Structures are given as structure tokens and as C-alpha cells.
Amino acid sequence: MCALNDDIREYTERLREGAxxxxxxxxxxxxxxxxxxxxxxxxxxxxxxxYAGFMDMTxxxxxxxxxxxxxxxxxxxxxxxxxxxxxxxxxGNRKIQAEYIKRLSGADIGDYTLSKVxxxxxxxxxxxxxxxxxxxxxxxxIRRLDNDVTAFIGxxxxxxxx
Numbered sequence: 001m002c003a004l005n006d007d008i009r010e011y012t013e014r015l016r017e018g019a020x021x022x023x024x025x026x027x028x029x030x031x032x033x034x035x036x037x038x039x040x041x042x043x044x045x046x047x048x049x050x051y052a053g054f055m056d057m058t059x060x061x062x063x064x065x066x067x068x069x070x071x072x073x074x075x076x077x078x079x080x081x082x083x084x085x086x087x088x089x090x091x092g093n094r095k096i097q098a099e100y101i102k103r104l105s106g107a108d109i110g111d112y113t114l115s116k117v118x119x120x121x122x123x124x125x126x127x128x129x130x131x132x133x134x135x136x137x138x139x140x141x142i143r144r145l146d147n148d149v150t151a152f153i154g155x156x157x158x159x160x161x162x
Contacts, residue, residue, distance in 0.1 A: 028052060030135055031078060035060045037142055038076070038149065045153075048073075055080050061090075062149065066157045071096050074153055075123070076145065085130045085145060087152045088123035100124045109159065127152055 014020045031050055039047040039062070046068055048061040059077040067074065071092035078085055091097030098117045101124055105114065112125045129148045133141055 024055070026135060027058060027078060027080070030138065030141075031058050031060070033138070034076065034142055034145060035062075038062055038146055041146060042150075046073075053080070059088075062153075064153055064157065067153070067160065070160060072100070072124070072156070072160070074149065074156065076149055083132050084128060085133060087127050087129055087149050089125040089152075089156050090123050097122075097124055104159070107159070110155070112155075125156070 028050075035047065035050050039045075042062060042064075044064065046061070046063045046065075050058065050060045052058055057077055057079050059075045061073040061075050063073040067089075073090050073092065075088040075090055076085070077088055089100075091100055097115075101115055101117055104124065109125060112127050114125055115121050115123045127148075129145060130141075135141065
């Protein structure tokens with residue numbers, strides 16, 4: 001097991017090299033822009049602040065009234081270690097999340113992944129959107145994510161009608 005001071009030395013060296021802070025700033029800048037643009041293109045949806053995370057995940061919620069009234073939310077998630085975007089259906093709290101996981105366990109959920117109730121799991125349903133995204137082509141990436149998240153939201157509204 002590494003000592004904390006050893007980990008901090010390694011961390012400091014990586015920061016001095018420059019790639020890690022540049023990449024992190026780039027991801028945060030992109031996520032802020034994505035949040036701003038999706039908020040503008042979906043003015044009727046409730047949008048949360050950006051959660052930066054601890055270099056594990058960064059996300060924001062964008063939720064239409066049809067899901068919010070059910071105490072559900074949609075999270076646009078970037079997973080740092082995996083370099084992947086996902087979209088999640090989440091509950092307002094763990095109890096609601098567990099209820100929906102149970103309710104959906106026998107349902108036809110298409111190509112979505114149903115989560116399991118366990119500590120640290122923050123979703124009801126998940127979908128991988130994009131592995132190894134091209135951050136250099138920001139406009140295309142924003143368009144694709146907006147389209148994919150919009151389709152997910154539509155599917156979740158339909159799924160909750162049953």
C-alpha cells in the first residue's frame with residue numbers, strides 16, 4: 001500500500017508535467033459549455049450546476065417536468081478514467097432509486113442497463129453514449145451528446161408511462 005506522501009509526490013510530478021491540468025481544464029471547460037448549450041436548447045428542463053467530482057466523474061442533471069414530478073432526474077456524465085460519456089436516469093434519493101430499479105426489473109428496457117441497488121450506485125438506468133470522445137471537434141461532440149441525451153429523455157418519459 002502506498003503512503004499518502006508518495007501519492008502526493010507522484011501527483012505533484014504529474015501536475016508539473018502539464019498534461020493532467022490541461023486535460024482537466026479542457027474537460028471542465030467542455031462540460032460547462034455542454035451544460036450551457038443544453039440549458040439553452042431545452043429551456044423547459046430543470047438544469048443543475050456542474051458537479052466537477054474528484055477526477056472520477058463530472059456531471060450535470062437536465063430534467064424535464066415529466067420526470068421531475070416523479071422525483072427522477074437525468075444526468076449527463078463524463079467518466080474520467082474510462083474517457084467515456086454516459087447518460088443516467090437517477091432518483092431523487094436512494095429509496096426512490098431502489099423503488100424504480102425494482103419496478104423496472106421485469107420491464108423491457110431496450111438497450112439500457114438496469115442498475116443494481118448497492119452502495120455507491122447513483123443510477124436507475126444507464127446508457128453508454130460515447131467512448132473516447134473527440135474533444136477537438138467540440139461542435140460535433142455537443143450536437144451528438146445533445147441528440148443522444150434528448151433521445152434518452154424521450155425514452156425515459158415513455159418508459160415511465162407504463
